[in-house]
Amino acid sequence: QVQLVESGGGLVQGGGSLRLSCAASGLPVSNRAMGWFRQAPGKEREFVATISSNGGTYSGDSVKGRFTISRDNTENTVSLQMNSLKPEDTAVYYCAARTTFWGSSIRRDYDYWGQGTQVTVSS
Numbered sequence: 001q002v003q004l005v006e007s008g009g010g011l012v013q014g015g016g017s018l019r020l021s022c023a024a025s026g027l028p029v030s031n032r033a034m035g036w037f038r039q040a041p042g043k044e045r046e047f048v049a050t051i052s053s054n055g056g057t058y059s060g061d062s063v064k065g066r067f068t069i070s071r072d073n074t075e076n077t078v079s080l081q082m083n084s085l086k087p088e089d090t091a092v093y094y095c096a097a098r099t100t101f102w103g104s105s106i107r108r109d110y111d112y113w114g115q116g117t118q119v120t121v122s123s
Helices: none
Strands: 003-007 012-014 018-025 032-040 046-051 055-060 067-072 076-084 089-098 117-122
Touching: 003 089, 012 067, 018 032, 018 067, 018 089, 018 117, 032 076, 046 076, 055 067
Parallel strands: 012 117
Antiparallel strands: 003 018, 018 076, 032 046, 032 089, 046 055, 067 076, 089 117
């Protein structure tokens, strides 16, 4: 059974940093595509970043240059380092996994989802 558990969310002041972590079980992050999405109140779930099994990454335009996705194969975790946070980054952040190798920015391409972790950025 695949399980994804996010951690690391919280309240941070604008301009600050947070690091989210996603612990995976039942699925090796080393040879699966993983992603992060976020959903603010009243809005659609939005793509944040993805990492392919070959290590290739790409991010959404709204976070490019500020957020970085990475993977630790030994710990079987995926992380999202978030710098220069803005109030508009406030959302529930979700970790997601595909059963294929290639990353995707499309929500419906992902097969497994975590429960989410809240990130709140104050102005």
